[in-house]
Amino acid sequence: MTKHTSHEIDIVKSDTTKIDAVDFDNLTFGRTFTDHMFICDFENGEWQTPRIMPYQPMTMDPSARVFHYGQAVFEGMKAYKDDDGKVWLFRPIDNFNRINKSAARLAMPEFPEDYFMKGLTTLLQMDSAWVKPGKGNSLYIRPFIIATDPAISASPSNNYRFMIICAPAKAYYTGKIRVLIAEEYSRSANGGVGFAKAAGNYAAQFYPTSLAQEKGFQQVIWTDADTHERLEEAGTMNVFFRINDTLITAPLSDRILDGVTRRSIIQLAEDNGIEVQVRPITVTEIKEASKNGSLKEIFGAGTAVVISPISAFEHAEELFELPNIENSYADTLKDKMLSIQHNMAEDKHGWRYMV
Numbered sequence: 001m002t003k004h005t006s007h008e009i010d011i012v013k014s015d016t017t018k019i020d021a022v023d024f025d026n027l028t029f030g031r032t033f034t035d036h037m038f039i040c041d042f043e044n045g046e047w048q049t050p051r052i053m054p055y056q057p058m059t060m061d062p063s064a065r066v067f068h069y070g071q072a073v074f075e076g077m078k079a080y081k082d083d084d085g086k087v088w089l090f091r092p093i094d095n096f097n098r099i100n101k102s103a104a105r106l107a108m109p110e111f112p113e114d115y116f117m118k119g120l121t122t123l124l125q126m127d128s129a130w131v132k133p134g135k136g137n138s139l140y141i142r143p144f145i146i147a148t149d150p151a152i153s154a155s156p157s158n159n160y161r162f163m164i165i166c167a168p169a170k171a172y173y174t175g176k177i178r179v180l181i182a183e184e185y186s187r188s189a190n191g192g193v194g195f196a197k198a199a200g201n202y203a204a205q206f207y208p209t210s211l212a213q214e215k216g217f218q219q220v221i222w223t224d225a226d227t228h229e230r231l232e233e234a235g236t237m238n239v240f241f242r243i244n245d246t247l248i249t250a251p252l253s254d255r256i257l258d259g260v261t262r263r264s265i266i267q268l269a270e271d272n273g274i275e276v277q278v279r280p281i282t283v284t285e286i287k288e289a290s291k292n293g294s295l296k297e298i299f300g301a302g303t304a305v306v307i308s309p310i311s312a313f314e315h316a317e318e319l320f321e322l323p324n325i326e327n328s329y330a331d332t333l334k335d336k337m338l339s340i341q342h343n344m345a346e347d348k349h350g351w352r353y354m355v
Helices: 065-069 092-105 113-126 199-214 260-271 283-292 329-341
Strands: 002-006 009-013 036-043 051-054 072-074 077-081 087-090 138-147 160-169 177-181 219-223 231-234 237-243 246-249 275-278 295-302 306-315 318-321 352-354
Touching: 009 113, 036 113, 051 113, 065 138, 072 092, 072 199, 087 113, 087 329, 092 113, 092 138, 092 260, 113 138, 113 160, 199 219, 237 260, 237 283, 246 260, 260 275, 260 295, 260 306, 260 329, 283 295, 283 306, 283 318, 295 329, 306 329
Parallel strands: 009 051, 177 219, 177 306, 246 275
Antiparallel strands: 002 009, 036 051, 036 160, 072 138, 077 087, 077 138, 087 352, 138 160, 219 231, 231 237, 237 246, 237 295, 295 306, 306 318
């Protein structure tokens, strides 16, 4: 390993690479990681000098507060490579702002923007060979912050670790999925942390999702905790409904994540003359729309999946199949999004960021 400092980042380069042993045509999402990782520790009330080092296990005290009180937040982003070999990020400042919003809600210190952007771009430049060109190929990027203070008293940590790790990715979900609309369990509640990318939000979803999978469904459409009538998210994604030619998605609240993909889909739809309504939508409304034939599509939207079409949903033991639509909004908007991300189409909103 060779060590040097670059623009206030201490860098230790790996002497070898794992890339030659990776089958990029048969990747399991989130199981293969690049050669390097980014680390920055918060100690004595301030963020210390950032480091990039070979990807490796880390040692942590069993009493670290992250294990006991769940102070952990994360982000999901991607890097893309165009046909000229240039590497691009998509709306990275939005991810930076959101991780700090999540951190603040969990009483964690916000991370400096210059450390975030410089660390991220330096890491991607070092591991750029892991970013494969072609639509559907990407490098998934996972920034996260955890509480590392070795103490089990129930209070915020004094010490934290910010990290970025990267995993090459192909399509996260493939094909259409079937979903179960939640009637008992909730993803989040008023006044809670549903808007934040807090690790515990996802852990709490695993059990009700496993129950849905036992019934033959891949995901759950989450409803509000008060009435279980308002439709809010689908699995780990924001969710869109197409009734006739109108695209509808739930408004943001302290229960719903402000998805970067969600925001982009709304803008792309409007750019292409699709009417978009951001408003509450109920279980009763979509069931009635399905019965009268006006419900054309439902799809989830998120960084890992981009857009995932839904083919059927069940509620109160009643199954509703969605029609097969040619030139669907899901396919059209996904193609437009991927074309921008891969530098294959005009980026009139300035979403791309060259590494």
